[in-house]
Amino acid sequence: MFTFSGQHFFMRVRMTILFLLTIVCHAVIAQTRFFTKSAKVSFYSTTPLAAIEAHNVKAVSVFDHTSGQIEFSVLMKGFEFEKARMQADFNENFVESDKYPKAIFRGNIKNVHDLALNKDGVYRAQVTGVLTIHGVSKTQNAESLFTIKSGVISAASELIITVADYNIKTPALVADKIGKTVKILVNISAYQPLSQNN
Amino acid sequence: MYKFVLTGLLVNFLFTATAQESLLKGVEDSLPVREKVSAAFKSTRVINAHSTEMLGRQNLDFRILHRFGPLNTGVKGWFGLDGAAMRMAFDYGITNNLMVGIGRSTLYKEVDGFVKTRIFQQATGPRSIPFSLLVAGGASVWTAPSSSLPRNPAKLDASQRTSYYIQLIAGRKFSDRISLQLSPIVLHQNWVAFPEEKNTLFAIGGGARYKFSKRMAVTMDYHHAIKGISNANYDPLSIGIDIETGGHVFQLHFSNAQGMNERAYLTQTNSRDMRFGFNLSRVFKLGKKRS
Numbered sequence: 001m002f003t004f005s006g007q008h009f010f011m012r013v014r015m016t017i018l019f020l021l022t023i024v025c026h027a028v029i030a031q032t033r034f035f036t037k038s039a040k041v042s043f044y045s046t047t048p049l050a051a052i053e054a055h056n057v058k059a060v061s062v063f064d065h066t067s068g069q070i071e072f073s074v075l076m077k078g079f080e081f082e083k084a085r086m087q088a089d090f091n092e093n094f095v096e097s098d099k100y101p102k103a104i105f106r107g108n109i110k111n112v113h114d115l116a117l118n119k120d121g122v123y124r125a126q127v128t129g130v131l132t133i134h135g136v137s138k139t140q141n142a143e144s145l146f147t148i149k150s151g152v153i154s155a156a157s158e159l160i161i162t163v164a165d166y167n168i169k170t171p172a173l174v175a176d177k178i179g180k181t182v183k184i185l186v187n188i189s190a191y192q193p194l195s196q197n198n
Numbered sequence: 199m200y201k202f203v204l205t206g207l208l209v210n211f212l213f214t215a216t217a218q219e220s221l222l223k224g225v226e227d228s229l230p231v232r233e234k235v236s237a238a239f240k241s242t243r244v245i246n247a248h249s250t251e252m253l254g255r256q257n258l259d260f261r262i263l264h265r266f267g268p269l270n271t272g273v274k275g276w277f278g279l280d281g282a283a284m285r286m287a288f289d290y291g292i293t294n295n296l297m298v299g300i301g302r303s304t305l306y307k308e309v310d311g312f313v314k315t316r317i318f319q320q321a322t323g324p325r326s327i328p329f330s331l332l333v334a335g336g337a338s339v340w341t342a343p344s345s346s347l348p349r350n351p352a353k354l355d356a357s358q359r360t361s362y363y364i365q366l367i368a369g370r371k372f373s374d375r376i377s378l379q380l381s382p383i384v385l386h387q388n389w390v391a392f393p394e395e396k397n398t399l400f401a402i403g404g405g406a407r408y409k410f411s412k413r414m415a416v417t418m419d420y421h422h423a424i425k426g427i428s429n430a431n432y433d434p435l436s437i438g439i440d441i442e443t444g445g446h447v448f449q450l451h452f453s454n455a456q457g458m459n460e461r462a463y464l465t466q467t468n469s470r471d472m473r474f475g476f477n478l479s480r481v482f483k484l485g486k487k488r489s
Contacts, residue, residue: 033221035225037225050444050445060222060225060226062221062222062225063221064221069221070221071220071221071222073222073226075231077233082254082483083254083257083481083483084236084252084253084254084255084257084291084294085240085254085257085447085481086444087236087254088236088237089237089442089444091237092237092374092412093412093413098374104222171412171413173413173441173443173444174413174443174444177444177445178444194225
């Protein structure tokens, strides 16, 4: 197999080139991607009768600086409430976490090229995308702030969603304790470069 | 050769382009996660018996329990509503797996307390556990004058007024709707009212829930004394409905037991006549907010 006959040698060169091309192409793309597995997602519902909040500190996010794509994935069961009973109620009766375990956001940063990764600063970004909760997908717009400090990217965003849009029913019994809209805050303290091994 | 390089480039770009469609792929953990099974019951009590549920850390549960008179008193006794026994209690979650509680019943002015801990919790995924196991232990003391206690004994001292119990609770949430539990209990009373009664009593308890809507469930609990009970005693059986209102849980039920602590419902259920009763539970969060 490893004879130096002209044809075989040429084949090996071809394969090597193909292999190198693959690496180069992926590396070029990968360098502009960033990820985190510890994004913090919180939500707040406020009515005169009750203030409810829950936090999830294990949201996964990937951000591509070249294309402006940004995605989030959040496990519903990872939201922590003050009261154990409330948490059980949320998972079982509101968002039905066994049926719909994750909330997903797939979006795009319109003005992604304003973000200069090599220049410290705070950048306003317009994010538009589809947020899927409870099996329902809905287009959402969010104003976000990206902060770049010595190459480290952090981000924060706020979004207000309407509970009824996501086919989440609030029974009359608890209706005055659950807000019609819920405020969602997203906080990413540091995106890490995504290498091929990740 | 150039053709070849071009084709290679094109193929590679195509590949990376399709890969771009889902950024999260490969970043998200694709391994199945271990998940603890919670909310087998709405409350920390099935009706009378301890359930497999625990209060969360720093959660305070204020409980008001009522047991009315027998339904068969008819209109004369307003179907039992004329007479009520009551127990007021505070339960507190020290950690997610350890809770304590104190209560006082109007019946013989009995004060009771307990400690309940979860040994392990039902879980799915890797290292799954098919059921939850908990242990509860408690004590109760009659504080009413001796003359008003069962069988009007001569003066009882503090030790004679005291009883203790320890109970194992093994339960499984079979589905979103169905949960079942078994709970053997040993009760020791320092003084017993009837001559044939033994100081130490063994009983087996059973509890069940069928959740028929998001906020309502049918519940049942039952205890059968195996050894040491008086002939005048009947097995306590309760059948009820849990209603969850976000913050409050109402447990409305019919039971032949008037007692609202372990000693009282095990040894003082002296008829099969059903009574109406309810448990009201309201949970408060104490301590500082974590953010």
